[in-house]
Amino acid sequence: MSMSGGTDDGEPMMEMNTTPLIDVMLVLLIMFIITIPVATHAVNIDLPAPQPPTNVPPPKHDKNKVSITPSNEITWNNTVITDGQLVSLLQETLKIKPEPELQFQPDPSAPYDTAAKVLNIIKGSGVSAFGFVGNEQFASFGKAADAPPAKQ
Structure with a gap:
């Protein structure tokens, strides 16, 4: 057997x-391949420090409140009104x-039909600043804290 050239x-x-x-x-x-740092395609840019905007609109202080009483009356800022007036x-x-801002606060014992009717009127009017007030009164509704104490 021979090798090449031999x-x-x-x-x-x-x-x-x-x-x-x-x-x-x-x-x-x-x-060398392992020790070479990974090439990144990042571009370092010095950005200016953020500053709060100067043209912030003033907060909305005007509020109107629509309520529904237990006697089925609609009130606007504590004045009784009709559907047409609303x-x-x-x-x-x-x-x-x-x-x-329009705040809606029906009484807990107000009729549901009236509340639904008023909400439909508000929705149809196109009001954009709208909120519910008084929902915190229903936060504990149905919990054990509302149940009567057990007899011993």
């Missing part, structure tokens, strides 16, 4: 064995800039 005559081979050299070179190449008052408030 003969099988018993003389020593005069070519250098490059296998260990290639192994060392591959190990060094892997070490519609006209809502249209007037839409003309005010900024629009005053």
Whole structure:
């Protein structure tokens, strides 16, 4: 059997064995690849410090309150009104800039039908600043704290 360039005559081979050299070179190449930092495509920019806006609109202090009494009456800021008056008052408030907040607070014992009717009128009017008031009174409704004490 003969190697490339050599003969099988018993003389020593005069070519250098490059296998260990290639192994060392591959190990060094892997070490260099591992130690090179990952290239990032980030661009560092110095941004200005944020400042609060100067043109903030004043808070809305005007509020109107729509309530429903247990006797099935609709009130606007504690004044009894009809359905038609409610519609006209809502249209007037839409003309005010900024629009005053409309608060809705039905009495817990007020009829549900009236509350639903008033909510439909408010929804149909296009009022955008709207909120429910007094929901905290129903927070503990149905909990064990409301139950009568047990007899011993």
